[in-house]
Amino acid sequence: MGRAGLIVIDMLNTYEHDDAEALVASVRTALPGVTALLERARAAGAPVVYVNDNFGRWRSHHGEILQTALSGPRADLVEPIAPDEESLFVVKARHSVFYETPLAYLLKQLDVRRVVLCGQVTEQCVLYSALDAHIRHLDVVVATDAVAHIDTELADAALRMMERNMAAELRLSGDISFQEARSA
Amino acid sequence: MGRAGLIVIDMLNTYEHDDAEALVASVRTALPGVTALLERARAAGAPVVYVNDNFGRWRSHHGEILQTALSGPRADLVEPIAPDEESLFVVKARHSVFYETPLAYLLKQLDVRRVVLCGQVTEQCVLYSALDAHIRHLDVVVATDAVAHIDTELADAALRMMERNMAAELRLSGDISFQEARSA
Amino acid sequence: MGRAGLIVIDMLNTYEHDDAEALVASVRTALPGVTALLERARAAGAPVVYVNDNFGRWRSHHGEILQTALSGPRADLVEPIAPDEESLFVVKARHSVFYETPLAYLLKQLDVRRVVLCGQVTEQCVLYSALDAHIRHLDVVVATDAVAHIDTELADAALRMMERNMAAELRLSGDISFQEARSA
Amino acid sequence: MGRAGLIVIDMLNTYEHDDAEALVASVRTALPGVTALLERARAAGAPVVYVNDNFGRWRSHHGEILQTALSGPRADLVEPIAPDEESLFVVKARHSVFYETPLAYLLKQLDVRRVVLCGQVTEQCVLYSALDAHIRHLDVVVATDAVAHIDTELADAALRMMERNMAAELRLSGDISFQEARSA
16 A cells, blocks of 8 residues: 655755745744654654755765755754654755656655655745645645745645645644554 | 747636536636737747647547537637647646646747746646746746636636746736747 | 556558668568457457657647558558557657656556557667656566567667566567456 | 766666676776766866766765775776766666756756766666657767676667667767867
8 A cells, every 4th residue: 555754845954045034934833843743754664755955066965965054054943853864865956856856766665655745845845746746646745834935825825726736635743643644 | 049839728628527617707708818819829920739638538639629629518618719720739638738748849849948828727737837847948928817717816826826936927918929939 | 456558659650751661571570460469459458559659740630640641652551550449549759658748647547557569660669668668667568579670680689678677578469468467 | 059068877886786797897898988088078177977876775875875886896996987076966766867867957057968978887777868868859979988788789789779769979988079079
């Protein structure tokens, strides 16, 4: 039947781009949800995959990207969700976590059929990733209290689009069980 | 520099699916915009490409799909925008006009770098197609009075997403010149 | 478990392109294999999908492409393998039958997990299609007496590549049972 | 017009897989060609992109993959072609360097229109990568003395396929000028 995996989108960020200010406030609100999901997924032995932009640094690896983010002014938004020794990594160019990345291949290898999405930005990469997961016949869960946005109205619309048109389940992080998903 | 092409999305429709009622009213409103774009594009000699679902009828060709749509209860929504002898056709499965279709290849052959999107559904296929066009480095124009929606609020949000996050120009059909685009 | 489907590659052809002469002789040899596969697949109720170039005629549908091929000087190579009323069609741009076509989507809908490839050209589209099917986790069977080539040595190498590096089974058409495949 | 880039395929290898023995001999022969290309590309300021399997180690980054390869029994095949401080990296899953990787996006950003391919395995990943580059409208050069194979006959056939059917130029590394390509 396949199992569930947690996809952590673009959370290794220095927050120095445009729109960062609005985003930072929302990320602060979403952090407890993301950390709760990380704990639950790790406790259940479910795969955790960080998918992240590399900010055009095609030489840097995830350790360096993490260090850059931790050295920045917003280390408090990065430290709580930092990858552990078991975390997996996929670099994306931009847009969806699936577009021109090996994520679909990795999930197939891990027998993951159900992806739990958290991270940023709700009305951008999270939305595009939900669409691409749905097109690829994966079940999609979006943790509504663990995603961060820039524009509140667009984010609300994005969540409704995911639920209505991409068959995504919208759930609070506290209601997402990776065990349940695994046995489903 | 490349030229402009008109993409007519899913307008060959029998309107017998769920959500058809809300859609029909919006299509009626969008019809004059679509017909105006067809006239302008044809007058300018710009390529017109109909990209359409085949409703799972993998034996049917576009002529049959057109006949089916013209034989249905909503022929009045199909007749005004029926393809002419020069129109091109691409069948899509579902979702975006680019996903697993030869549209990108066809546009490359035609030297089209700027796509004008019209048709349905604003907050679904039009939105996904704008994203996929932007990812593929095409310039995107959305004719705001020539797209039809099911959910007004989601459609408005979709248009804002396209403008804000996918670099799409939102224009009225009367302000879209295929000549201008060609020389750009 | 999924079932088997027959993929007929580029057999609707006018044989007027470069290299046609070498190809024609090989197609003549492959014709009995293709017709045998068509009979077996049809008798077993297995899906038969013709995937064909449209020669840049983006207005033409498969009926017109068939008529063009039947009106040409090589109608004898087309008539025996002409599609019947149940055959399905997918237009491809060029290259593989999967690249920027909805074939993967169609096969998923049909629950086809095992594709039997026949047609032309062994060392080109058949090879690329076997690779793309393998990448997409489909089982691949190549009917060695039902594929046609331009260059004998490259075709032999292509068949060995498919077997060795793409996990393809090489079989004679007489040894391919669509019933067997369906129950597998 | 775009410029040329050097793509180094799967050269960070521990050579512990099946077929490694045949491959090792061929890699030894190809090494001078690869190092010559690296020197020329670096001297010309052309981008050098290493595209490499990660052997299923989705936690490891390129530095670790390099260390693993340098710690293995075949360090002599890795040390001469080790990346320098300017080298770029893309991780691939398997198959082509383009399939589900961000390489096309990276090349677009770098304005690279002409890719020079070297590395391994001629009749597998090099062949598939040439096909995918050709499909994506990139010019392809294969450095015939800087690619390594497992099966001599299949490798020869693969090179002929690339030249004949994928519009690839076959050249000796000594005849490939990145300056020339840049100004082309």
